[in-house]
Amino acid sequence: MSRLRPLSKPRPPASQPATLSEVHADRAVDAAAVAFVLAHLDAEKPLLWIQDRLSRKETGRPCLAGLPRPFRILHVDVSRPVDVLWAMEEGLRCRALGGVLGEVWGDPQALDFTATKRLALRSEAQNVPAWLIRRAAQAGLSAARDRWRLRSLPALRHPDDARAPGDPMWRAERFRSRWDKTGTWVARLEEGALRLDLGMESQSLPAAQALS
Amino acid sequence: MSAGFPKDISEQRLEQVVRTLTEGLSTPAPDWVPNPAKSPGGRRILSLWLPRFAMERWLITAARHGDAPPDDLPLVLAVDKPQGAQVHATSRAAERAGVQIGARVVDMRALCPQLRVDYADLPGDRAALHQLMLWLRRWSPWSAVDGADGIFLDTTGCDHLFGGEAAMLTDIEGRLSCLGLSSCAAIAPTIGAAWALARYGGVRPVCADADLSATIAPLPVRALRIRAETALLLNRLGLKTIGELSAVPRLSLARRFARTPLADNPLMRLDQMMGRLAEPLEAPDDPPRFCVDARLPEPVQDPADWLPELAAQLCADLEAAGLGARRLTVTVFRTDGLVSSITVAVSLPSRDARHLVRLFEGKLDQIDPGYGFDLITLAAPVVEKMDRTQHRLDGKVEDGTELAELVDRLSAKFGRSAILRPAPVARHIPERAEAWRPALAGEPPVAPLIALRPLRMLDHPEEVRVLYAVPEGPPAQFVWRRQVHRVSRFAGPERIAPEWWADRPGTRLRDYYRVEDQHGLRLWIYREGVIGDGRGNEPRWFLHGMFP
Numbered sequence: 001m002s003r004l005r006p007l008s009k010p011r012p013p014a015s016q017p018a019t020l021s022e023v024h025a026d027r028a029v030d031a032a033a034v035a036f037v038l039a040h041l042d043a044e045k046p047l048l049w050i051q052d053r054l055s056r057k058e059t060g061r062p063c064l065a066g067l068p069r070p071f072r073i074l075h076v077d078v079s080r081p082v083d084v085l086w087a088m089e090e091g092l093r094c095r096a097l098g099g100v101l102g103e104v105w106g107d108p109q110a111l112d113f114t115a116t117k118r119l120a121l122r123s124e125a126q127n128v129p130a131w132l133i134r135r136a137a138q139a140g141l142s143a144a145r146d147r148w149r150l151r152s153l154p155a156l157r158h159p160d161d162a163r164a165p166g167d168p169m170w171r172a173e174r175f176r177s178r179w180d181k182t183g184t185w186v187a188r189l190e191e192g193a194l195r196l197d198l199g200m201e202s203q204s205l206p207a208a209q210a211l212s
Numbered sequence: 213m214s215a216g217f218p219k220d221i222s223e224q225r226l227e228q229v230v231r232t233l234t235e236g237l238s239t240p241a242p243d244w245v246p247n248p249a250k251s252p253g254g255r256r257i258l259s260l261w262l263p264r265f266a267m268e269r270w271l272i273t274a275a276r277h278g279d280a281p282p283d284d285l286p287l288v289l290a291v292d293k294p295q296g297a298q299v300h301a302t303s304r305a306a307e308r309a310g311v312q313i314g315a316r317v318v319d320m321r322a323l324c325p326q327l328r329v330d331y332a333d334l335p336g337d338r339a340a341l342h343q344l345m346l347w348l349r350r351w352s353p354w355s356a357v358d359g360a361d362g363i364f365l366d367t368t369g370c371d372h373l374f375g376g377e378a379a380m381l382t383d384i385e386g387r388l389s390c391l392g393l394s395s396c397a398a399i400a401p402t403i404g405a406a407w408a409l410a411r412y413g414g415v416r417p418v419c420a421d422a423d424l425s426a427t428i429a430p431l432p433v434r435a436l437r438i439r440a441e442t443a444l445l446l447n448r449l450g451l452k453t454i455g456e457l458s459a460v461p462r463l464s465l466a467r468r469f470a471r472t473p474l475a476d477n478p479l480m481r482l483d484q485m486m487g488r489l490a491e492p493l494e495a496p497d498d499p500p501r502f503c504v505d506a507r508l509p510e511p512v513q514d515p516a517d518w519l520p521e522l523a524a525q526l527c528a529d530l531e532a533a534g535l536g537a538r539r540l541t542v543t544v545f546r547t548d549g550l551v552s553s554i555t556v557a558v559s560l561p562s563r564d565a566r567h568l569v570r571l572f573e574g575k576l577d578q579i580d581p582g583y584g585f586d587l588i589t590l591a592a593p594v595v596e597k598m599d600r601t602q603h604r605l606d607g608k609v610e611d612g613t614e615l616a617e618l619v620d621r622l623s624a625k626f627g628r629s630a631i632l633r634p635a636p637v638a639r640h641i642p643e644r645a646e647a648w649r650p651a652l653a654g655e656p657p658v659a660p661l662i663a664l665r666p667l668r669m670l671d672h673p674e675e676v677r678v679l680y681a682v683p684e685g686p687p688a689q690f691v692w693r694r695q696v697h698r699v700s701r702f703a704g705p706e707r708i709a710p711e712w713w714a715d716r717p718g719t720r721l722r723d724y725y726r727v728e729d730q731h732g733l734r735l736w737i738y739r740e741g742v743i744g745d746g747r748g749n750e751p752r753w754f755l756h757g758m759f760p
Contacts, residue, residue, distance in 0.1 A: 035760030
């Protein structure tokens with residue numbers, strides 16, 4: 001218990017410079033990566049959400065009623081990963097957006113260092129955050145400023161029902177970062193805001209006791 | 213017709229049109245004979261009645277979608293009224309079965325149990341009738357909509373172009389029946405007489421100036437365009453026909469209906485019908501057309517260099533008219549006699565030339581130039597009203613336009629159906645609770661959030677194979693996509709019954725569970741049906757979504 005200490009509160013969105021970040025989902029069907037990205041985004045402005053065909057077929061579409069906050073979604077359905085990159089670049093020209101979220105399946109040729117660099121530079125120039133969710137992918141060369149790896153953990157204890165899963169928890173590993181520290185955190189939502197706790201050892205977590 | 217009639221200007225214009233049309237004709241059409249019944253200065257009004265317009269329009273649309281019902285199926289269109297759904301239009305089969313317009317749908321169902329009911333689209337009917345009115349200007353440039361099922365045309369001086377008035381009526385009815393619309397048409401010197409003859413006057417009546425009073429005398433008083441109550445009152449007074457009404461002294465009629473407004477006043481309606489009271493025909497203007505072209509001295513292969521200038525011209529025209537383009541078409545006319553065109557759509561009306569040109573980027577390659585083309589036109593076939601907006605002082609554009617331009621660019625590149633916005637729908641089956649609509653159609657309302665819904669939902673639920681079932685709750689172990697998931701915790705069930713009014717009979721209910729597997733993956737699975745519901749065998753399990 002004593003080793004559990006909050007490392008850092010998530011910075012408020014205003015102070016955080018917008019940039020390109022990449023999130024690798026450990027298991028393709030895990031929705032943790034999506035929830036983690038949505039926790040970083042601003043729901044006041046519309047969100048451009050681009051999926052390629054494989055991501056859509058394998059992991060489904062976003063469900064409107066199940067979103068953590070009422071996002072205004074502009075959803076783009078494309079078939080090829082290169083079109084995801086084109087649409088993301090096009091979206092990053094528009095300052096009215098609260099964020100651009102692209103989902104790419106696998107390791108396409110088009111998603112190389114140059115493509116990510118273009119996205120990162122444009123995102124920083126326009127101050128629109130860009131997030132790339134990658135599934136079934138190798139963490140190869142990328143110009144994303146922050147690179148995360150996300151995985152679901154067993155949920156917290158449900159306050160009313162011992163048999164039911166409660167609030168979700170995720171293991172968030174920042175394996176590369178341009179400005180910040182790398183490390184592994186336990187992430188969860190606390191009143192809608194993301195909270196990162198240091199200490200990956202699951203024994204040190206309150207959730208561990210809830211597991212039967 | 214008197215000289216001071218307010219439609220003088222229209223007639224001048226009309227005769228001008230007719231003069232220009234007939235300039236090239238040295239001899240009139242072969243079957244044309246001068247109409248002796250027509251006095252030189254008289255007005256000729258054509259009234260067209262479309263008795264089944266709403267139903268026939270519905271049938272045409274259904275046939276276009278390939279699901280036209282058989283002719284012998286009784287079909288009605290209904291409108292919602294405070295007393296319940298009311299019959300608005302009937303098909304011929306329904307009419308034969310005794311279904312009456314204006315009756316309640318439930319009563320008519322009792323009369324005719326196999327009755328099929330659909331809802332009438334009144335705004336759509338109005339718009340279609342307006343379009344049809346514009347289409348009828350091929351016979352006369354002066355036309356107007358009359359109520360919900362009629363159209364007036366001022367055909368003064370137009371009939372000889374179509375071989376006389378009787379031939380023109382046959383032509384109009386024939387062409388309309390080719391479209392699938394049944395119609396009754398009549399020509400008379402006044403609007404009132406034409407209206408009456410189209411509805412009560414038999415087959416394609418043509419009434420000359422001289423025998424106007426004789427022709428309309430036997431028509432019933434309903435033909436005066438008065439309300440049914442007033443017509444009933446006149447009938448009770450013993451006045452059945454217009455002839456009997458006109459025989460009554462003016463003074464007593466005027467005294468009896470002194471306070472009745474024009475639309476319901478038999479005397480004034482009679483005066484209008486006889487041409488004693490002026491009744492102008494208010495024809496709306498033609499919709500403006502926006503089209504600019506570039507004629508080139510030499511054939512070229514690529515229209516890209518001419519587009520910015522054409523777009524600037526078009527936008528100047530649009531700005532002068534206070535309109536913005538919703539759709540743009542580039543058409544190139546090739547030297548070898550072929551035409552090809554490209555169309556782009558815009559989500560908000562726009563007259564920003566730079567933005568409109570950008571929408572054609574990458575699309576101009578689809579034009580097959582052949583040996584080159586020497587005429588390029590840029591047209592805005594669909595325009596909308598667009599107010600002038602002031603930009604902010606710091607030079608930034610409002611958020612709405614920037615977002616709309618993004619939608620336009622993405623739609624131009626990937627197609628209209630690829631850029632979608634989810635909109636909430638008040639239905640409780642999860643996959644039907646949201647509709648994905650094209651973003652070009654506008655912004656939907658914000659959805660209420662439900663804590664029990666997953667973050668991701670599969671387009672089609674995937675069946676899972678149960679390894680180890682337990683009597684209560686979800687299976688203890690199941691296989692999905694060749695992975696074994698062992699359920700460690702679960703919440704539920706949430707029972708969602710089928711929508712019996714929309715689903716096929718025999719659709720089973722769903723019991724949804726939120727389950728967490730041994731690795732912490734949280735999934736949304738459901739059992740379709742319960743044992744012993746009499747709707748099939750053993751219930752099956754499906755996976756429908758993922759929770760974060």
